[in-house]
Amino acid sequence: MEDSFIKALSNIVGEQYTLSDPESLACYGYDSTPELQSRPGAVVLPGTAEEISKVLALCNGTGVRVTPRGSGTNLSGGSISFDAGVVLQTSRMNRIVEIDEENLTATVETGVITSTLHREVEAKGLFYPPDPGSMNISTMGGNVAENSGGLRGLKYGVTDDYVMGLKTILPDGEVLKTGGKVVKDVAGYNLNQLLVSSEGTLGVFTEVTVKLIPKPQAKKTMLVHFPQLEQAALTVSHIIAARIIPATLEFLDRTTIKCVEDYAHVGLPLDVDAVLLIEVDGHPAQVEEDAAGIRDICERHHCSFFQTAASTEEALKLATARRVALSALARVRPTTILEDATVPRSCIAPMVKLIQDTAKKYDLLIGTFGHAGDGNLHPTCLTDERNPDEIKRAHQAFGEIFDATIAMGGTITGEHGVGVAKKKYLPKLVGESGLRVMRGIKGAFDPRGTLNPGKIF
Amino acid sequence: MEYVKLINCMRCGMCLPHCPTYKETFLETASPRGRVALVRKFQEGELVESEKFLEYVSLCLDCQACASACPCGVNAGELVAEFRCERKQEQGLSTMEDLILRKLVPHPDRLEAATAPLRLYQRTGLQKVVRSLGLLKVFPSALGRMEGLLPKLPAAPLRQTISEVTPAVGEQKGTVGFFLGCVMSLIFSEASLATVELLSTLGYKVVTPKDQKCCGAPNMLGHDIDGLKDAARFNTDLFQSQELDFVVTDCGGCGAELKKYGHHLDGEAAATAFSTKVRDISEILATEAATLKDKLKPLPIKVTYHDPCHIAHCQGIRSQPRALINLIPGIDFRELPEADACCGSAGTYNIEKPEMSDRVLSRKVQNVQKTGADYLVTSNPGCLLQLKKALAEATPPVKVIHLTELLQMSLNA
Numbered sequence: 001m002e003d004s005f006i007k008a009l010s011n012i013v014g015e016q017y018t019l020s021d022p023e024s025l026a027c028y029g030y031d032s033t034p035e036l037q038s039r040p041g042a043v044v045l046p047g048t049a050e051e052i053s054k055v056l057a058l059c060n061g062t063g064v065r066v067t068p069r070g071s072g073t074n075l076s077g078g079s080i081s082f083d084a085g086v087v088l089q090t091s092r093m094n095r096i097v098e099i100d101e102e103n104l105t106a107t108v109e110t111g112v113i114t115s116t117l118h119r120e121v122e123a124k125g126l127f128y129p130p131d132p133g134s135m136n137i138s139t140m141g142g143n144v145a146e147n148s149g150g151l152r153g154l155k156y157g158v159t160d161d162y163v164m165g166l167k168t169i170l171p172d173g174e175v176l177k178t179g180g181k182v183v184k185d186v187a188g189y190n191l192n193q194l195l196v197s198s199e200g201t202l203g204v205f206t207e208v209t210v211k212l213i214p215k216p217q218a219k220k221t222m223l224v225h226f227p228q229l230e231q232a233a234l235t236v237s238h239i240i241a242a243r244i245i246p247a248t249l250e251f252l253d254r255t256t257i258k259c260v261e262d263y264a265h266v267g268l269p270l271d272v273d274a275v276l277l278i279e280v281d282g283h284p285a286q287v288e289e290d291a292a293g294i295r296d297i298c299e300r301h302h303c304s305f306f307q308t309a310a311s312t313e314e315a316l317k318l319a320t321a322r323r324v325a326l327s328a329l330a331r332v333r334p335t336t337i338l339e340d341a342t343v344p345r346s347c348i349a350p351m352v353k354l355i356q357d358t359a360k361k362y363d364l365l366i367g368t369f370g371h372a373g374d375g376n377l378h379p380t381c382l383t384d385e386r387n388p389d390e391i392k393r394a395h396q397a398f399g400e401i402f403d404a405t406i407a408m409g410g411t412i413t414g415e416h417g418v419g420v421a422k423k424k425y426l427p428k429l430v431g432e433s434g435l436r437v438m439r440g441i442k443g444a445f446d447p448r449g450t451l452n453p454g455k456i457f
Numbered sequence: 458m459e460y461v462k463l464i465n466c467m468r469c470g471m472c473l474p475h476c477p478t479y480k481e482t483f484l485e486t487a488s489p490r491g492r493v494a495l496v497r498k499f500q501e502g503e504l505v506e507s508e509k510f511l512e513y514v515s516l517c518l519d520c521q522a523c524a525s526a527c528p529c530g531v532n533a534g535e536l537v538a539e540f541r542c543e544r545k546q547e548q549g550l551s552t553m554e555d556l557i558l559r560k561l562v563p564h565p566d567r568l569e570a571a572t573a574p575l576r577l578y579q580r581t582g583l584q585k586v587v588r589s590l591g592l593l594k595v596f597p598s599a600l601g602r603m604e605g606l607l608p609k610l611p612a613a614p615l616r617q618t619i620s621e622v623t624p625a626v627g628e629q630k631g632t633v634g635f636f637l638g639c640v641m642s643l644i645f646s647e648a649s650l651a652t653v654e655l656l657s658t659l660g661y662k663v664v665t666p667k668d669q670k671c672c673g674a675p676n677m678l679g680h681d682i683d684g685l686k687d688a689a690r691f692n693t694d695l696f697q698s699q700e701l702d703f704v705v706t707d708c709g710g711c712g713a714e715l716k717k718y719g720h721h722l723d724g725e726a727a728a729t730a731f732s733t734k735v736r737d738i739s740e741i742l743a744t745e746a747a748t749l750k751d752k753l754k755p756l757p758i759k760v761t762y763h764d765p766c767h768i769a770h771c772q773g774i775r776s777q778p779r780a781l782i783n784l785i786p787g788i789d790f791r792e793l794p795e796a797d798a799c800c801g802s803a804g805t806y807n808i809e810k811p812e813m814s815d816r817v818l819s820r821k822v823q824n825v826q827k828t829g830a831d832y833l834v835t836s837n838p839g840c841l842l843q844l845k846k847a848l849a850e851a852t853p854p855v856k857v858i859h860l861t862e863l864l865q866m867s868l869n870a
Contacts, residue, residue, distance in 0.1 A: 019484075021509050026498045027485035032469050045483060072485070073470045091483035113474065137470045263530075326469075327528025334464045336529075385464065 001041035001084070005062065009044055009086070012054045017045040017092070028087045031072040031079040032134075033421055034337050035385060040067065040081040047092045049169065049206035056204065057173030059086055060450045066171075067452050068200040070111065070139030075338060076419025078146065078199050082454050088204065090141050096120055097207065103181045105164060107209045110141030114148075117210075127215040129156035132415065133326070141205045147197030149415030151322070154373030155247045155281075156213075158415065160196040165209035168195055168202070171450040176203060194441070199417050200452040202445040216281035219247075220291045221315035224276045224298045225269050225305040229253070232274035233349030235301045236372045239278075240345060242297060244290050248279035249373025250322045253352060256367035256380075260328040266321050272304060274352075276372065277322045279315075325369040326380065332365070333382040337394055340422075341405045342376045342414030354404050355379045362397040364390070376414035403428070418456045426457055458539055463497040466490065466531045472523035477799045477817045478516050486513045489523035489533030496540045506544070514541065516813060518806055519678075520799035521770035538677070545680035558681045562671050563688060565639065569614045572643055576610050606807070606842050608644065615646035616667060623653050623663040630660035631702040633741070634734075636692075636715060638708035639671050640838035648841075648859035652707040652738050655861055658752065658868065659745045663705075666695050672711040673721075678804045689718040693731045704731065707738040707861055709767035709837030710804075716772065737768060738861060739836065743777035746784060754870040755787035760863070761830035762790075763821070763844065764797035765837030778860055782834060785867045791828040795820070802843035814843075822847050825855055836860045 001020060010018035019025070020042045029039040041064070046052045059066045065085030072079050081087050093109040099121055100106070106121055106128065114135040121128050131150035132138055138148065144166070149158040165179035179185060179192035195202055226232035236249060252260065252268075252275045261268040268275060276298075280290040291308065298306055309315035330336040343351045352368055355377070359366035370377040379401060381394045402412050402425045412418070412425040427435060435457055442449075472489040473479050485491035495513060498504040517537045524532035550558065561567055616637055633656060641649045656663050673688030692715070696704050706712045712735060719729030742749060760782055768774045775797070782790050801807055801817035825833055825848060833848060833855050835841060841857060848855040858866075 019486075023495060023504060023507070023509050023513055024484070024486050026504060027488075027491040027494050030468050030494065032467070034467065071470055071473060072468075089483070134470065137473050324528065327471075330467050330469075330529040331465075334461060334467075336467050 005064065006042055008058055009042060009055065012058065013044045013046045013051050017047070019043040028069075028089075029080065031069070031074040031077065033075055033077040033080070033419070034335050035391070036077040036080055036420065038080050038082045039084065040087040041084040043087045043089060045089045045092050049093075049167065049175070052088065052204050052206060053169045053173040053175065055086070055088060056169055056171055056450070060171045060173065060448055063448070064450075065453050066204075066450055068141075068145070068204045070142030071113070071134075071137045073134040073138045073142065074146065074419065075340070075416040076413065076421040078417050078419035078452065078455055079142070080420075082420070085453075090139060090204070093206065099124060099126070099212075100181065101126070104212045105181050105209050106212055107165075107207060108140050109207055110139060110205045112140045114138050114140060114143055121212055122215055125215050126212040128162065128210060128212055130159045130162060140208050140210075144196050144205055144208055145198060145200050146417040147415070149371070149374070149376060151248045151250060151371065153371055153376065153415075154249050155245045160193055162210045163192065163196050163208060164211050166192055166195055166205055167207035169204045169206060171203070171446045171448065179209070181209060197417065199419060199455050201442060201455055202451065204451070216247075218284040218287040219279060219281040219315070220287050221309040221318050222278045222291065222294065223307045223318045223321065224278065224303045225272045226274045226276070227272050227302070227304050229273040229352060230349050231301045231303070232276055233352065233372075235276065235298055235303070236348055237346055238297050238301065239294055240373070242293060244280075244293050246278050246290070246294070246373060247281045248277065249371070250277040251275070251348070251368075251370055251372035251377070252277075252322065252325055253356070253368040255365065256325050256329060256369045259332055259367060260321055260325055263328040263331050264320065264324045266317065266324070268321055269305065275321065277319060279319070322369070325367075326378070329367045329380050329382055333384050335383045335385040335391075337381040337383060337398070339379050339381070339398055339401070340376070340413045340416040341379060341401055341410065342374075343405055343408045343410035345373070345375045347408045347410065348372050348375060348377070351377060351405070351408065351410075355401055358397045358400050362393040364394055364397055366397070371414075374414070375410065420455060423455075423457065458496075458500070458536070458543060460500060462531070462536060463493055463500065465529055466493040466497075466533070467529055468494075469528065471528050472526050472533060475522040475526040475798075477518055477520060477522070477801070477820075478813060480820075481813065481816045487516055489517075489527075492517055492537045493531065493533050496536060499540075516810065518766075518799050518801070518803040518817070520766035520803060522766065522797065522799065525770045525797075538680075542680040542682055546682060550679070550681060554679055554681065558676050558679045558684050562639070562675045563684065565616055565642075565670060568639055568671075569617065569643065572610065572614075575607065576612075579609055606846050608842070608845055610644055611646040615642040615649050616669075618646075619650075619653065619665050621665055621667060623657050623665070625660045625662045626658050627660055629662055632662045632664060632700060634696050634699055634701040634704040635663050635665040636672070636696075636704055636706040636708075636711055636735075637665065637669060638706060638711040638838065640842075641708045641711075645838055645841060645859060648862050649707055651859070651861040651865035652705070655738075655742065655864055655868070656705065659742075659748055664699055664701065666699070668695055672714040674710045674714040675804070677714065685721060689721045689728060693718055693722070693728045697727050697731055701734060703741060704735045705738055705741055706735065707836060707859065709737065709765040709772070710839060712737045713767040713771035737772060737774055737777075737836070739768075739774060739777040739781060742781055742864070746780065749781075749864070750784050753785050753864070753867040756785050756863075756867045756870055757787045757789075758832055759789045759791060759828075759830045760832045760834055761793040761825060761828040762796060763793060763800060763825075763833055763835040763840060765835055765840045766797075766799050766803070767837055769797040778834070778836065781860065781864065785863070791830050793828055793833075794824045800840050800843050802839035804839060807843055818843060818847055822851055826851060830855060832863065833857045834860050834863050
């Protein structure tokens with residue numbers, strides 16, 4: 001990148017926040033996605049919406065591409081610049097602008113960490129439900145761009161169920177305001193929801209207004225063992241069919257259980273096919289009733305063990321099994337390819353079975369865990385990037401898994417986004433007309449193709 | 458360095474919110490994930506050891522908070538330290554490093570002699586004159602910072618005054634060796650006396666071998682592996698020649714280093730046996746909670762606790778100090794926000810990287826002020842030095858004491 005351009009960037013955001021040394025560029029060439037690696041031309045860390053606007057206008061005018069980035073926890077390569085453009089990191093914009101207790105909304109700058117918002121609103125007896133696995137690191141802007149989910153998705157939905165208003169800078173530097181604090185708003189196209197999950201390809205968010213709800217009064221956490229996979233899967237379907245909606249209904253398969261136990265020693269059984277972690281919350285009486293109903297269903301489906309946490313500490317301990325799943329798997333082999341296949345809830349059992357069979361077919365170690373309640377599974381392939389043959393087999397296996405997912409009426413990503421990692425599967429999912437409409441939208445927002453090029457399609 | 462240790466980092470970013478330098482800068486290069494990437498790129502030949510490269514790598518406080526946070530068991534802090542050690546072994550020690558790490562630190566008598574002028578300087582009133590005239594501004598800034606941090610030294614280092622054997626009070630429960638630590642003995646001898654008193658009150662005979670040497674942590678910090686190994690061998694032989702149930706220390710840094718002797722000496726049986734005997738004072742005292750509880754008298758004060766990195770992250774000791782503080786009747790314990798975040802002392806980091814150290818420290822001070830506590834308790838001399846000065850200057854000032862001093866206050870109340 002030319003010195004004069006770097007100088008122009010630093011005139012906007014300051015020298016301290018304009019990076020172009022090889023060391024910095026190397027450190028901004030990755031996010032959490034395995035295998036993907038590149039090197040941007042420069043990195044800027046703007047501190048205000050105005051600076052973002054000026055940076056975008058400059059880049060748009062000179063044909064330089066811009067890749068927005070929060071904390072770089074993206075799992076589909078969405079925050080990597082693959083064309084030596086500018087990486088724009090929003091972390092410095094981290095103020096909670098307002099918690100509006102009358103309207104039950106919170107307005108935050110885009111770089112606010114998700115769990116910081118949780119802490120602040122919960123201190124006021126309020127609740128922001130989306131809780132992605134990376135919530136202690138991920139930024140609100142990134143959550144909105146990727147439409148992040150989390151462990152509470154089953155009952156409470158995902159990020160786009162909570163985003164009420166956005167301030168977005170368009171690629172030419174113009175400010176676009178969408179939505180706001182009003183609960184009902186049907187004026188024109190729903191640009192607000194369109195921007196959620198746009199993966200940084202339409203604009204850069206500077207401010208997000210989210211809906212808050214009252215904090216649930218009570219919670220109960222349960223851990224259930226199942227000797228057979230089918231029983232666990234049927235239990236999931238029957239809990240939902242019984243009109244009980246737990247906040248959390250998580251699943252771990254045998255491979256995952258073994259890895260978690262080997263590393264974390266949380267007391268999981270090694271002789272069962274599946275474990276479910278179930279959490280119900282809400283009014284105390286309802287929580288009691290739901291927990292009793294769940295216990296009944298689990299027992300009717302021959303669970304071998306049913307444990308209810310007696311205290312908050314014990315609940316945390318039980319939840320640990322699920323929370324450490326990925327980390328436990330990651331300790332087994334150096335390269336962890338975590339996928340995001342999502343099927344209708346009724347297809348959980350055949351899907352898990354298919355993943356296991358595919359792993360066997362390609363001689364791979366794949367552990368599956370995930371949000372069984374909403375059908376969002378994370379088959380995680382444990383590989384070593386130094387073994388190209390193994391990596392090739394892993395990609396072949398995932399190709400088959402995604403074909404099956406689509407055939408079952410599922411989707412190629414439930415919460416991580418398409419980015420570059422899932423690009424090749426998108427046409428199969430949305431078809432030619434889907435792609436044409438999406439490309440048209442991109443063109444309307446970003447005619448020069450400045451923002452996050454090469455992502456999604 | 459094993460390459461696989463570097464590729465084990467899955468770049469999930471779980472370390473970011475725990476890294477003090479990332480929290481101050483939001484820069485990848487100042488994060489554990491970024492430092493692993495830098496070292497990896499260096500190994501892969503993509504980056505060279507430029508001035509910038511060294512600057513980024515040396516910004517790490519080595520607080521190991523990233524290791525506590527890493528889900529895949531990568532210790533980014535240690536990897537960076539290992540990298541710096543390897544480079545140092547190729548380059549060799551500088552004359553100054555050789556003087557300090559080989560000729561001064563391993564010889565307690567020389568170290569004590571070297572601090573004698575300081576004692577004189579403080580006692581003759583010269584310090585007062587120098588400070589009131591602002592003469593420190595004339596000295597090079599590093600020297601000025603060192604002088605400013607120094608509290609009033611005891612009349613003599615504890616190693617010189619303590620008896621080799623302190624008998625148990627009442628029936629003897631066991632025998633423990635006491636590892637003094639240089640800074641504790643030289644500067645915080647009163648806290649160490651409290652440690653010995655607590656141990657003997659609880660029925661332990663305390664053996665304090667006078668020949669003991671520095672634990673080797675300064676060598677580790679200076680990336681002098683050979684010096685570290687010499688220290689490890691010497692202390693292992695000295696303490697293993699006694700019949701001891703445990704080796705106790707009240708210095709977080711020494712404890713962390715002593716527990717690694719087995720590793721440092723490549724699994725030598727004697728060193729490993731020694732390491733398994735080492736206990737932080739809070740670990741021993743926590744097992745005696747019931748006995749201790751009966752002896753403690755009420756202290757109606759507001760207290761908070763700062764987790765030293767070498768206690769919390771390196772030794773995994775978090776609950777014991779809090780449980781001990783809460784044993785004291787009438788005490789008002791307030792949890793410190795970000796309690797296990799580094800205070801910025803980090804060995805000699807506060808002198809070498811004053812700007813970042815001050816930013817990290819200032820965050821700590823603000824967090825302490827949020828608790829409204831009168832006393833901040835901690836248990837590592839580096840933290841004591843750094844926090845005593847900063848919190849004496851805060852409004853309102855907060856007293857900083859070692860955990861054993863607090864317990865002794867309650868014993869004698």
